[in-house]
Amino acid sequence: MHTAIWSAKERVVIGPDQPVVIIGERINPTGRPRLAAALQAGDMAPLQSEALRQARAGAAVLDVNVGVAGIDEPAALAAAVRAVGEVCGTPLCLDSASPQALEAALAAYPGKALVNSVNGEEAKLREVLPLVARYKAAVVALTMDGRGVPTDADSRLAIAERILDEAARLGIPAEDVVLDPLAMSVAADDQAGLVVLTAMQAIRDRLGVNQTVGAGNVSFGLPERPAVGAVFLAMAVLRGCTCPITDPTVWELKRALLVSDLLLGRDEYAMRFIGAYRQHEEEI
């Protein structure tokens, strides 16, 4: 199944027969005080430079999140979308917990965006999916609901099915729903890796939709976090994750995704891996 999204300038196709699509996660003020301060001051220059930096590092989609205390999030997310679009043609993933902010960003975005995110909660389904349908966008669907994140794979699959059903009812095709089976910390729960990888396989085999996942949580509380994230991303790709959300400027993570493509026969003559390696060598 193919998920296509686009900006005014570029189109990206996500699918199991395509190279891995990296959704760059760096435009997000959480834990980044300087980016947060710039956003609060209405200064979009740091966002623009993060956009360019990630696009150069291989992000095919850019997540844009401006969630910071005291901000007018609808206005700020729309402004961020315009500011990024001024410098960079990469398609965007509009990331907010606020439906109002998502709507303002969708209205400001000249293309088909990925909306981040809906989940199985009634309120989310009711508020976010109609927006996705109206703007003919695609949407990231988290396998959690009002009771939190299920600790077993079957319940995550059930939530995924529920969201897909609800999406279909509103005319959103399955190919426009990108599942996120939610990687949690293996330091907190030593079965967390197995559960998300099992959920991923079930979603791939039973639903066939594209999947994203973040590699940050899984290594939380452990040493060697980039290495843990790299192994997790490789396993996730093998299990059907087609568009991870990660930091393409961290070479260990990007390398793991490039090597994954290479080992899965999706990098002719190893050109992409070798090209990225040379670019990395020049930059360090």
Added chain:
Amino acid sequence: MHTAIWSAKERVVIGPDQPVVIIGERINPTGRPRLAAALQAGDMAPLQSEALRQARAGAAVLDVNVGVAGIDEPAALAAAVRAVGEVCGTPLCLDSASPQALEAALAAYPGKALVNSVNGEEAKLREVLPLVARYKAAVVALTMDGRGVPTDADSRLAIAERILDEAARLGIPAEDVVLDPLAMSVAADDQAGLVVLTAMQAIRDRLGVNQTVGAGNVSFGLPERPAVGAVFLAMAVLRGCTCPITDPTVWELKRALLVSDLLLGRDEYAMRFIGAYRQHEEEI
């Protein structure tokens, strides 16, 4: 399915519900002139120190190969088996292209060894399998035959089935055959990774036997070889490789296997990963 092998002092169980078993590959003179020279001089001390070093680094089985020009291989392999056994209780994988050397080593080994290797060639089947049966050993079976290594996964599966049939005919149970689906260089053939990973899945799903694989070939001719090997090992483990043959003293490779166990729920409280990380930090 469980494959058990043992020395006079230790027993190892290989299986999909067990942590990954590392077969240490360093006792091998190929490309190691100092080890080769020591073997030619009949000096077993370097072998003994390689054995101890790998056991400390987490190898649960040690491959012993003494194939070097001008050596009396049957006598040398038997002597190596005895020499390693003097210093180290780790079970052994007896590695030789010579059936005479394998027989001498089996006779000298006080336990149940893993024999490395048989393949689908008539001569190999005829010479090696009866030894495995007579000594009640286990055996590594390479998915190649007189025509070389097939470039497709189905043909590798067919060779695996053929070897298992022949083994069964001689009274060797399937659990004592460890398949090696043969990782080749992805720099030479960009489909080589996909083929071996596909063969691995087919062997796991259809035959259910344990599998080994080497991570060296796959990265041959590429930059960042340990990182490529690490991603390959993680994917191999996810596809059913239960006892890779690799170098446990290379932290990138060992770490990938520890993280694989952790992400597959086989490392309670992440104790093995964190313990190995601390040991690594002390040693560097």
